[in-house]
Amino acid sequence: MAGQTTFTMIKPDAFGAGNSGAIIKIIEEAGFKISAAKVTKLSSERAGQFYEVHKERPFYNDLVSYMSSGPIIAMVLKKDNAVEDFRTLIGATNPAEAAEGTIRKLFATSIEANAIHGSDSDDNAQIEAGFFFSRTERF
Numbered sequence: 001m002a003g004q005t006t007f008t009m010i011k012p013d014a015f016g017a018g019n020s021g022a023i024i025k026i027i028e029e030a031g032f033k034i035s036a037a038k039v040t041k042l043s044s045e046r047a048g049q050f051y052e053v054h055k056e057r058p059f060y061n062d063l064v065s066y067m068s069s070g071p072i073i074a075m076v077l078k079k080d081n082a083v084e085d086f087r088t089l090i091g092a093t094n095p096a097e098a099a100e101g102t103i104r105k106l107f108a109t110s111i112e113a114n115a116i117h118g119s120d121s122d123d124n125a126q127i128e129a130g131f132f133f134s135r136t137e138r139f
């Protein structure tokens with residue numbers, strides 16, 4: 001059975017542009033409940049750890065510096081079928097390929113500065129939520 005938890009970050013481009021409120025409104029209107037949330041800033045070391053799976057990719061160094069370039073909002077979200085439904089809501093990695101009405105189509109400025117993160121599996125949702133929040137910080 002699909003899990004009820006996913007993890008997201010409003011990335012530095014979207015936070016810096018003042019789009020956090022509009023993005024959270026879309027997320028809540030889609031039926032997700034916020035289980036934990038905080039404004040924080042990743043160091044380059046922490047951003048590197050978070051994206052460790054991509055360390056052999058050509059865009060890794062740029063991604064790490066972009067993700068540590070400014071504040072983000074980290075959130076744990078709850079909904080039935082959370083991971084898949086949230087990936088649908090945010091749209092394709094490349095905003096040029098993202099469906100109309102998706103968060104990345106609306107707010108991303110490039111394939112790198114693509115406004116928002118969404119976990120890609122139930123296991124990664126738990127790992128990523130744990131990267132930012134202790135169990136007692138999640139409701």
Ligand code: IDP
Pocket residue numbers: 054059063092093111112113114117118120
């Ligand atoms: P996802 O965020 O849609 O799961 P991933 O392939 O896991 O996409 O990539 C992680 C992040 O790395 C993307 O959200 C984006 O910020 C960045 N990224 C992915 N592919 C590229 C690329 O080809 N060029 C630059 N940045 C990229």
Ligand code: MG
Pocket residue numbers: 120
């Ligand atoms: Mg990914």
